[in-house]
Amino acid sequence: MKKLLCSAILCLSAFANAQETATKIPSDAVVVAAVKGGNLLQLMSVNDLNASYFGKEILKELNKKGEQAYSSLEDFGFDLNATSHYFYQIKDSINYNAFIVPIKEVSKFENFVTTQSKKEIVSENGVRTFKDQDEIVMVWNESMLVLVMGSTSDYFFSDPVVMERYGLEDLYSYDEAVVESTEVYEDYPEEENIEAEEIEETVIESTETYDDDEDVVEEVVIEDYDNSSYYDYYNGNYEKKKALAKEWSLKRAKDILAQPESQSIIFNKSYQNSLDDNAEATLWVSDFGAIYQNLLGDSMYYTGLSDFNIGSMYADSGMIAKLFMEKDKMQINIIYTVSDEMADSYKKMTSRKLNSKFFKYINEDRMMGYMSYAMSTKAALEEYPKILKNLYASMPMYGDEADLAIDFVALLLDEEAIAKVFTGDMLFLLSGISQKEVTYTSYEYNDDYEYETVEKTKMETVPDFLLMASTDDSKFLNKLIDYAMKKQVVVYERGYYALKIPESPLAVYFTIKNGIVFMGTSEMEMYKIVAGTFDAKLSSKHKKMLKNSTYSAYLSGKQLASKLPIDDMSLDAVTKLNWFLKNSEDGYITSSRIKGNEIKTEMVIEVPASEENSLKYLFNIIETFAK
Amino acid sequence: MKILAYLKYTLAVFLLCTITSCFEVIEEVNLKNDGSGSMIFTLNMSKSKAKLASIMLLDSVNGFKVPSRKDIQKSLDEIVAELNKAEGITNVKETADYDNFIFSVSCNFKKIDNINSMTDDLWRKQKNKTAVSSYLFDASKGYFKRHYQYDVEAKKQYNKLKSENKKVFDDASYTTIYRFDKEIVSQTNGSSKISKSKKAVMQRVSALDIINGKGNLANTIQLKK
Known part of the structure; x- marks a missing residue:
């Protein structure tokens, strides 16, 4: 069953008629993700997919049972050309993680699931499911599969009234210190009135023999727990809650399949903003406050932190993320929305721009990457x-x-x-590579093999860094430098200072000039800064990126590949990293200043010209690293 | 201050990409005519100090947890405690230079067999059957014997390492120095050399030769009677 689930989710995550499946997402879902199979298949055909490492691995894994030989990902019956959805729904008693995957050929799909799970399918009014369900409930009809996994809220089930209603044992009933709840529980969960309906089940396939081991859990009957030990109560309660979760999940899955369009999320304006025909995948989060409060609620309840106002901190905050797989780049655009209160604070905090004087000390030809940060x-x-x-x-x-x-x-x-x-703005540059002389201790032996300790030198290839930070008042810093010099931690060189840190693997130099604190590992660079002879070179692309971002990070794949002696480095996966760097272009992240209540973040990975498109490039990377 | 943590990790990882590493081990035995003497065991990783300092900035590298200075000191202290408990061993000292990554342990022994007993104990604790190395000094016959038996386990363990971890051993070496009061008449190890004063024997073997079994540390040194 696990394999079945994995393959279904794998197919879903890679591929999976947008309108149809989206109408099944309930209007109160707080997270919705969509993967558009149609857009992805334009970049990579099913045949290419089958031949990829990823496709081969899925087919190999699923062919292990040997009863059915699958040669294509289409053999599982899913509609790879359609859009699949995931959503997360919060109820006070239970949270649901659900997947909706379009089905193209239900006979192929049923053949696939029965082969993999050895479970009996039951049908009721065209809605099919397994006679015995796992924790992840599967329900489907002719056109779509719904997977639901429910997890009950420990906080909800800690209420004595609720516990009594569901026949849970009070773990602390013998502890006199526990004060009995005087609250009257009014907010009953929607599921509590569920009554087991009499379902006339139609068995449509029962030729397989039962794999009894896997289904034992299903059969667990809630027994009377005569043993009064904590663990027996705990385990008993756990089984009861698990059984409830399964029962409610099955009901939810069936409701999803039967849901009319009018009750769906598609009329939600915020959700509508996340839709984009050109995106290969989208993610919409409605309310971080509700999610955090819910997710943290259980753990905080137990740790005594339930009074932290996490919900208010993230109130009215949501997110829309879109993934674009283009010919020349992979791009993720994220729009994070915050509350008016947080927006006001954030606006003030990010009011400062990066000091443009920094640009005089960047040489793009030598630079491997950078990170910038501008905050007041x-x-x-x-x-x-x-x-x-x-x-x-x-x-x-x-x-x-x-x-x-x-x-x-x-x-x-x-x-x-x-x-x-x-002042709060700084720039960290991976400015280049240089050869440095380093000392080490060795021994020299005399004719009688007595030795004395000698200091020798050797050359090491080291990466150079330059950190720049703006300052409006260097008086305090100069005082600090004077003190450090007295303590012999700092030595004055030619207009700059050398920092003596015994534990540091590198020599560190620094100086203060024109309202900028410079700290770097290249003595030559520091000298040029002081002498005013720094050979700066920076394209408008980078200037724009640095100036307009609150935060930005950039790495040049080509520069890294040409400058780092990767073959000699003693890190994991050298060969793979070497391949990656030689087959990579630029990658960058930028985060905009807040506009209204929105913060925009953009992540881009450029694709080498030798690659057909970004999806195939991604598959190549996965293949190289997975092998 | 998260950004500083990122900078620290970026710096460490980039340094690890570029800096080379190697180490040397020196085993010294100074033996007096009456069989007593002293022993010094030194691990010098100074040539790799830039790399080690970078590694120390990380929690783990290549799948191995990076020991903190505290961890290293604890291990050294444990060795010293074991030595102090051993019979016939006195004046146990340790030195730890964390700037240059040089560590040594020294002690005096009443007879060289005290060292054997102590190493046997250590090996037994490590669940190994027998020590691969031991010393013998026969004062009456005037010879000193270094027993050494190649342990295939070393190669097996080495072969289990990823290629990037194997590189640590590429330039590593093992040096033995035995000094005596009396002159040396002969020695049996082809790669060892007798000093000008004829009172010391030295051998330097690459760590890879020891791992592969090509380097033999066994020697029988005959002293003047």
Whole structure:
């Protein structure tokens, strides 16, 4: 059954009539993901897929049973040209992870699932399922498969009224210290009134013999637990909740299949924004606040942190992500939406742009990559306490103390003074590769083989780094340098300083010039900065990327491949990494300043001209690394 | 401050990509005429110090957990504690230079057999049947014998390593130095050399030769009577 599930999810994740399956997603789903088989098959045919490492592995795994020989991914009956969906739905008693996969030929599909699972199929009004279900419930009709996995909420089932209703044992019933709940539980879950319907089952296939081992769990009957040990109660409750989850999941799966379009997510405006004909895959998250509160609720309930106002911190925050697989690049665009309150804080914190003077110290021809970060230190120091206060405010035990402590720390910090020392924008450059002389200890032996310790030198190829950070007030930093010099941690060279850190694998040099703190590993580069002879070269593409982003990261595959002595490096998968770097172009991530309530992040991996398109390129990478 | 953590890891990984590594081990025995003496065991990884310093910035590398300075010190202290418990062994000292990654342990022994007993104990604790190496000194006949038996397990373990981990052994070496009060008349190991004063014998073998069984540390040294 696991294999069956894996292959179904694998097919789904790679491929899987958008309108049809989307209408089955309930209107209150909080996460929806879609993978468009049609778009993907335009980039890679089914035949190419079957011949890929990925396709071969699936077929090999599924052919292991030997009863049926599959030669194509189409043999499983799924509609690879259609769109598959995943959604996540939160209920107070249970959460559902569900997949909706279109079926092209139901006979092929049923043949496939019965061969793999050895389970008996039952049918009711065209809705088919297995007579015995696993934890992941499968229900299907002629055109689509619905997989549902429900997980019950421990928090919900900790309520004594709920426990009594479902026949759960109170694990702490013998602990007198436990105060009996006086709350009247009003919010009954929708599932609680489910009554077992009398279903006239039509067995359509029963030629297979039963694999009894796998289905034993299904048969577990909730027994009377005479043993009063904690673990027996725990295990008993666990089995009962598991049985409930399965029962509710089966009902949910059938409801999904029968759901009319009017009750679906397709009328939700926010969800509609995530739709894009050109995207190969999309992800829509409606409300992080609800998800975090729900996901963390259980664990926080047990750890006593349930009063943290996580929900409010992420209130009204959602996300839309789109994956585009193009000929020359793979691109993921993410739009993260935050609440008005968070947007206000974020706007202030990211009000600062990256210092354009940094560009005078970048040479694109030598550069292997960079990371930039532009934040207003002053605004961050002012806004963080507000966010923290909001997070701690609702804690009944320590809320007041936390509030006081945060105010006290804010009082001690002189935001303006700190912000003058480090304004909050910085750039970290992988600026090149150089040969460095390093010392090591060896021994010299005399004629009598007595030895003395000698210091020898050798050349090492080391990567060079340059870190630049803006400062409006270098007085404090100069004071710090003077102190470090007195303590002989810092040595003054030709206009710059050398930092002596015994544990550091590299020599580190630094200087302060024109409101920039420079710290790097190349002495030559530091000298050029001080002397004003730095040979800068930076294209408008990078200038734009650096200037317009709150955060950006860039790696040049070509530069890395040409400069790093990969063959000599002692890291895992050298050959594979070498192949990858020689077959890679540029990769970058940029995150925009907030506009309205939206933060846009873009991730791009460029595809070498030798590759047909980005999907085939991705498959090549997977194949190389998986082998 | 997450960004600083990223920078630290980026730096370490890039350094690991470029810097080479190797190490040397020196085993010294100074033997007096009465059979007592001293022994020093040194592990010098100074030539790899830039790489080791980079590795120390990481939690694990190539699937191996990177020991912290505390872990290393604990292991050294354990060795010293074992030596202090051993019969006939005195004046146990350890040195640890974490800047240059040089570590040594030294001790005095009443008779060379005390070293054998201690190494036998250690080997037994490691669940190995017999030690591959032991010493014998016969004062009456005037010879010193270094017993060495190639252990195929070394090659098996080495072959299990990934190619990137095997590189550590490429330039590594093992040096033995035996010093005596009396002059040496003869020695049986073809790759060992007798010093000018004829009171010391030295042999340097590459770690790969030891692993592959090509390097033989066995020797019988005949001293002047």
